[in-house]
Amino acid sequence: MSHQAGQATDRLAATLDAHGPVVLPALLLCDYGHLAREVERLEAAGAKALHLDVMDGRFVPQLTYGPVVVEAVRRAAKVPIETHLMIEEPEASVETYAKLGSDIITVHIEALDDPRATLETIAALGSRAHLAISPNTPVETLEPWLGSCDGVLVMGVEPGYGGQKFIPSALDKLAWLAAARSRLNASFRLGLDGGIASDTIGPVAAAGAELIVAGSAVMRASDYGRAIADLEALARVAASIVPPGDLSFRA
Numbered sequence: 001m002s003h004q005a006g007q008a009t010d011r012l013a014a015t016l017d018a019h020g021p022v023v024l025p026a027l028l029l030c031d032y033g034h035l036a037r038e039v040e041r042l043e044a045a046g047a048k049a050l051h052l053d054v055m056d057g058r059f060v061p062q063l064t065y066g067p068v069v070v071e072a073v074r075r076a077a078k079v080p081i082e083t084h085l086m087i088e089e090p091e092a093s094v095e096t097y098a099k100l101g102s103d104i105i106t107v108h109i110e111a112l113d114d115p116r117a118t119l120e121t122i123a124a125l126g127s128r129a130h131l132a133i134s135p136n137t138p139v140e141t142l143e144p145w146l147g148s149c150d151g152v153l154v155m156g157v158e159p160g161y162g163g164q165k166f167i168p169s170a171l172d173k174l175a176w177l178a179a180a181r182s183r184l185n186a187s188f189r190l191g192l193d194g195g196i197a198s199d200t201i202g203p204v205a206a207a208g209a210e211l212i213v214a215g216s217a218v219m220r221a222s223d224y225g226r227a228i229a230d231l232e233a234l235a236r237v238a239a240s241i242v243p244p245g246d247l248s249f250r251a
Contacts, residue, residue, distance in 0.1 A: 009080045009103045009128065012048050016189070021205045021235040023212050023228050024051040024082060026193070027073065028064065029219040035069070039076040045224035046232075049080040049103075051193070051213045056087035059111055060160030067096055074101035082106060082211075084132065084193070086159050091118045098125035106130040106153050106191075110137055115145045123150075130191070134159055139173040143180065149188050151211065152177055156204070157194030166195025171207045178208035198234060205235035 015022060025047050030038040042050060052070055057063035070083055080103035085093060090107040091114070097105055105127045112118050115131065122129035130151035133142060135158060142152060154173045157164035170192060177190055191211035192204045204212060214231060221227035 008078065012080050015048055016210050019236065020239045021210050021212055021232065022048045023196075023201075023214050023218065023231045023235070024049045024191075025218040025224070025228070026051040026053060026213050026215040027219075028053045029215055032069070035072055036076040039073060041224055042218075043077065043079055046228050047079060047224075049082060049211070050077055051082045051084060052102075054083060054085050054087060054097075055160060058088045059108065060086045062160045067100055070097060070102065071100045080104065082130070082213075084153070084213075085111075086132075087111065091121065094118060094122050094127075095125060098122060098127045102127050104128040104130055104151065106132050106151070108132045108134065108159070109141055109145070110134055116148050119145065119148045130189075132159075132193070133173065135167050135169060139176045142177070146177075146180060146184060146186055146188060151189035151191055153191040153193050153211075153213075154209070155194050156192050156196065156200070159194075164195060166197075166200045170194075171203055174204065174207035174209055196231070198230065201231050201235050202238035204238075206238040209235075 025042050027050060053064055054066060055062045055064040073081055082104035083097045083102035084106045088111055090111050094105055105122045107118055109131050119129040128150040130153055131142060131149045132153040134155050154170050156166045156170040174190060189210050190208045192209040193213035196212055196214040197217050212235060218224060218227045
């Protein structure tokens with residue numbers, strides 16, 4: 001991780017600690033014909049970090065982009081980027097994405113033969129190492145690795161496609177992880193990806209999510225700044241009035 005990128009990641013952590021949840025726009029639906037301009041617009045709109053979905057057509061049905069697009073976003077972006085690897089055998093690719101400047105590399109527990117080794121490799125390469133978990137995977141599967149990761153990304157939809165309806169069981173996963181973090185005296189960040197809209201972001205934040213990935217709720221909006229600000233306001237109100245892990249605040 002470069003010095004500039006490291007500072008940006010530290011600023012993101014400070015924002016989370018001081019102000020609560022942040023929205024990470026997912027670039028899957030952006031205008032790739034004007035990619036650098038899209039990055040500039042999102043940063044000007046207040047995005048504290050950006051989320052990139054790498055899909056291989058094997059781990060998930062959809063095929064998106066790979067190193068070339070991640071490298072282009074890294075050149076254009078001043079904020080941290082999270083590279084979400086929805087791919088088979090992610091351990092073979094983490095070095096590539098780390099060297100391209102991914103501040104956070106997120107790998108799926110379902111795709112890993114040796115989670116600890118992959119997480120340690122990502123950390124050794126200078127990126128933050130996050131684990132993702134799909135809706136049908138029991139959250140307890142993550143417990144042996146919670147001390148080895150910097151964050152956990154809970155999928156609120158089946159990985160692979162945008163625009164899906166939020167799966168409420170993601171709230172139970174977030175609550176369990178928030179409780180486990182306290183019980184283990186751990187410091188990993190909690191994220192949620194999928195199904196985020198004005199009616200779901202409050203419950204997600206109340207359940208403990210800090211890094212909240214939003215696709216169409218931001219990228220289909222006419223005003224990126226208003227969309228991000230409105231979503232973050234809802235998240236921060238929910239996080240402040242309901243302790244993480246309390247599921248009484250639901251959609």
